[in-house]
Amino acid sequence: MQSFVHLRLHTEYSIADGLVRVPALMEAVASAAMPAVALTDRGNLFAMVKFFRDAERAGIKPVIGVEARVHEPADAAQPTELVLLCQNETGYRRLTALVTRSFLEGQRRGVPMIEREWLAGHGADGLIALSGGRRGDIGRAILGGRESDARDALERWLKLFGDRFYLELQRTGRDGEEAWLHGAVALASSCGVPIVATNDVCFLRRADFEAHEARVCIHQGCALADPGRARPYSEQQYLRTPAEMR
Numbered sequence: 001m002q003s004f005v006h007l008r009l010h011t012e013y014s015i016a017d018g019l020v021r022v023p024a025l026m027e028a029v030a031s032a033a034m035p036a037v038a039l040t041d042r043g044n045l046f047a048m049v050k051f052f053r054d055a056e057r058a059g060i061k062p063v064i065g066v067e068a069r070v071h072e073p074a075d076a077a078q079p080t081e082l083v084l085l086c087q088n089e090t091g092y093r094r095l096t097a098l099v100t101r102s103f104l105e106g107q108r109r110g111v112p113m114i115e116r117e118w119l120a121g122h123g124a125d126g127l128i129a130l131s132g133g134r135r136g137d138i139g140r141a142i143l144g145g146r147e148s149d150a151r152d153a154l155e156r157w158l159k160l161f162g163d164r165f166y167l168e169l170q171r172t173g174r175d176g177e178e179a180w181l182h183g184a185v186a187l188a189s190s191c192g193v194p195i196v197a198t199n200d201v202c203f204l205r206r207a208d209f210e211a212h213e214a215r216v217c218i219h220q221g222c223a224l225a226d227p228g229r230a231r232p233y234s235e236q237q238y239l240r241t242p243a244e245m246r
Contacts, residue, residue, distance in 0.1 A: 004242035007038045007063065007130065008083055008168070008198035013047035014067075016219040017233065019203040019212050022050050025239070026058040028204050032241050036061035040083050043069060043112045045099055064092060066099060071106065071113040072137065079113055081132035083168065083198075091126025098123070119160050129161045130168040130196060134180035138167065142183035143176050150187060158193070166196040172236040197245060202237045209235035 010018030011025070018041065029037045037060060039051045048064055055062035065085035072080050086092040098119075102112035131138050138157075141150035157165050167184045170177055188195045203212045212233065214224060222229045 002242065002246065003034055004245045005034060005036045005038070005063070006199060006201055006239065006245075007065075007085065007196060008040050008067065009038055009201040009239075010041055010067070011039065011047045011051070013044065014041040014202075016042065017202050017212070017216055018042075019208055019215060020201065020239075022047060022054050024204060026054045026060060028239050029060050030058050032239075034060070034242060036063055038063035038065050038085060040065040040067045040085070042067045043099070043102065045096065064095070066095060068098070068102070069111060069113045071108065071115050078140075079108075079111075080116075080137040081135040082114075083130035083132060085128040085130070086126065087128050087164065088126045091128070094123060094126055116156075124160045124164075127161070128164045128166070129157065130166050130198065131157070131184075133168045133170050133198070133200070134176045136168070138187070139176075139180050139184070142187070143179055147183075147187075150183070151191070154187065154191060154193065163194075166194050169195055169197050170200055171197075172199060173234045174232070199240050199245065200237050201239050202233060204239045206235050206238045208238065209233075212237075 009020060011020045011022055012018050025037065039047055039062065041047055043066065045066060052062045063085055065083060068082050068084055069079040070082050084095055086095055098114050101118060102114050106113040106115060133139050134143055137153045138150050141153055167188050169181050169184060171181060185195065203209065216233065217224050220229060
């Protein structure tokens with residue numbers, strides 16, 4: 001039977017939008033016969049030690065990463081979303097240095113961000129990057145009908161990551177996903193860039209969605225019943241099984 005590895009997942013340490021508790025995560029991953037799972041909390045590595053130890057005890061390969069915000073001087077109001085995963089020990093040391101620097105030097109309105117220039121030279125060594133889906137700079141360009149800008153953005157990332165850069169696809173029922181998916185597949189085919197599927201996991205079970213929305217509302221400072229509140233998540237962002245992901 002074919003397996004699947006979730007490469008984008010938020011634990012409760014993401015604070016704003018994660019409900020996943022690490023011990024329960026390892027039970028669910030083992031039950032679904034998935035050999036590995038990634039930790040990609042938003043902008044931090046707070047859960048990393050617990051995640052690593054619990055994964056080792058459960059016989060699951062831990063993939064350490066971060067969902068990063070990358071500051072773009074050309075569009076300072078809207079940072080680029082990028083998922084960074086450690087490929088090896090060098091990548092782990094690069095990632096911890098980047099996260100630390102984002103808190104010490106890169107905070108904007110309380111949000112730690114990475115500067116793109118920090119990834120230049122050897123700054124991206126040992127790191128695998130996922131494009132951020134429709135919320136990355138490539139995704140925003142494609143959804144905005146700016147194909148030339150999308151190609152330029154892709155070329156900039158390829159210069160930093162080479163064959164360690166993947167266009168990230170998601171299908172969770174959220175606005176813009178289908179348009180991004182088809183545009184990204186076409187771009188990947190024309191440029192010879194690999195693609196990867198993620199589910200942007202924020203909770204373990206579909207039934208946890210309402211509890212997740214309550215947590216999001218607390219962070220946003222709004223009420224669940226508010227018809228005008230932003231609704232950037234869907235009930236499909238749970239830990240889907242390998243069969244469901246296929």
